[in-house]
Amino acid sequence: MTRSYLTHLECTACGETYRADQLLTTCPSCGKVLFARYDLEAAAREMTPEALAGRPWNLWRYREIMPVQDPRYALTLGEGGTPLLPVARLGRLLGYDRLLLKDDGQNPTGSFKARGLCAAVSRAAELGATAVAIPSAGNAAAAMSAYAARAGLDAYVFMPADVPEPMKAECRAYGAHVFLVEGLINDCGRVVRAGAAARGWFDVSTLKEPYRAEGKKTMGLELAEQLGWRLPDAIIYPTGGGTGIVGMWKAFDELERMGLIDSRRPRMIVVQAEGCAPIVRAFERGERHAELWQGAQTVAPGIRVPVAIGDYLILDAVHQSGGTALTVSDEELLEGVRLAATQEGLFVSPEVGAVVAAARALRERGVLGRDDEVVLFATGAGLKHIDLITGEYPVLHPDDPDLLATIDRVVAGATA
Numbered sequence: 001m002t003r004s005y006l007t008h009l010e011c012t013a014c015g016e017t018y019r020a021d022q023l024l025t026t027c028p029s030c031g032k033v034l035f036a037r038y039d040l041e042a043a044a045r046e047m048t049p050e051a052l053a054g055r056p057w058n059l060w061r062y063r064e065i066m067p068v069q070d071p072r073y074a075l076t077l078g079e080g081g082t083p084l085l086p087v088a089r090l091g092r093l094l095g096y097d098r099l100l101l102k103d104d105g106q107n108p109t110g111s112f113k114a115r116g117l118c119a120a121v122s123r124a125a126e127l128g129a130t131a132v133a134i135p136s137a138g139n140a141a142a143a144m145s146a147y148a149a150r151a152g153l154d155a156y157v158f159m160p161a162d163v164p165e166p167m168k169a170e171c172r173a174y175g176a177h178v179f180l181v182e183g184l185i186n187d188c189g190r191v192v193r194a195g196a197a198a199r200g201w202f203d204v205s206t207l208k209e210p211y212r213a214e215g216k217k218t219m220g221l222e223l224a225e226q227l228g229w230r231l232p233d234a235i236i237y238p239t240g241g242g243t244g245i246v247g248m249w250k251a252f253d254e255l256e257r258m259g260l261i262d263s264r265r266p267r268m269i270v271v272q273a274e275g276c277a278p279i280v281r282a283f284e285r286g287e288r289h290a291e292l293w294q295g296a297q298t299v300a301p302g303i304r305v306p307v308a309i310g311d312y313l314i315l316d317a318v319h320q321s322g323g324t325a326l327t328v329s330d331e332e333l334l335e336g337v338r339l340a341a342t343q344e345g346l347f348v349s350p351e352v353g354a355v356v357a358a359a360r361a362l363r364e365r366g367v368l369g370r371d372d373e374v375v376l377f378a379t380g381a382g383l384k385h386i387d388l389i390t391g392e393y394p395v396l397h398p399d400d401p402d403l404l405a406t407i408d409r410v411v412a413g414a415t416a
């Protein structure tokens, strides 16, 4: 019988440690990000490649280094185990011989947010929370609402008013209390903090509780396992709050301590939008903390995050890995969406379009080479973003004597 080897929580800034059997958000002493820590030596004896081979492909296959103690609380909707797809046509176009794409849009609720919220809601329920609350650009709220429904917890969702319609509808469908807030995601965060203090909701904001990062960590675990216990040369990641980068970086460290991988690391590459790039700006200035980005604006809601509590953790991973940080324009990222769909049959979200656009720019600037094995992180699916796919659809009259001529004319126009 496998078990979790969770031992305690540790602050990533001041180093203070805490018992893990209590509902904590950030470090009670300094307010920074808490990490879950495990007895990795004991975990390594059980979580062997051979043992893993027989387990189902969901988040809990890595049970020993996941936080839930009692398996009855390990919620699942089939998250994780997403394919690592070769994307050779796209690679040829962008100048790579070994381009891969981790298709996390195939997760429940259509984004990789399912991983983080699966872990966080499971653990919150295990520790006695009865209501969970989240400020969100949409995907995190949908994921939290789904897992809260699964766990039987009340869900409170606070989103900017201009969040895509499908995301509002998803949350409502799952029975969440949905509120639109005038402002951006950081303004939504203020509402959550007020309710958490006065109403006892458990706040599952990005990196403001320790377990969403544990769920996102599984992206790094899966990547290593899918590549036969090694890592690629570079990972390109659309960065908002940064849980994904931070979680993967933590995963690699744990895997090395468990003897499953060596000390080589991929270059961790942050992509943000030109209209909201606090981490890129801090990287360029050589700073470890990122200032709030004023007037954040982009069509990619998941990366419209003006301030990140885990800025120092993101920037440390980028620096330690020899990575970089860059921006792309909305125009470029929409072209990236088009390329993924037309070249590979992958209808991705605009954040993923940013990753494709960044891959192109990094080859053009010579930052990455043709031989580099590069993994594009496809964090979300495109179906929630149909408003970005514009254009008229020709309407046919089946009795039109010139039917085929009409079709030919339309097709000629499209390929001209």
Ligand SMILES: *Cc1c(COP(=O)(O)O)cnc(C)c1O
Pocket: 111, 112, 113, 139, 140, 206, 238, 239, 240, 241, 242, 243, 244, 245, 302, 303, 349, 351, 352, 379, 380, 381
């Ligand atoms: C939230 C989100 C991101 C940003 O992820 P972080 O791990 O918070 O940086 C990227 N893409 C999509 C589709 C998202 O929903």
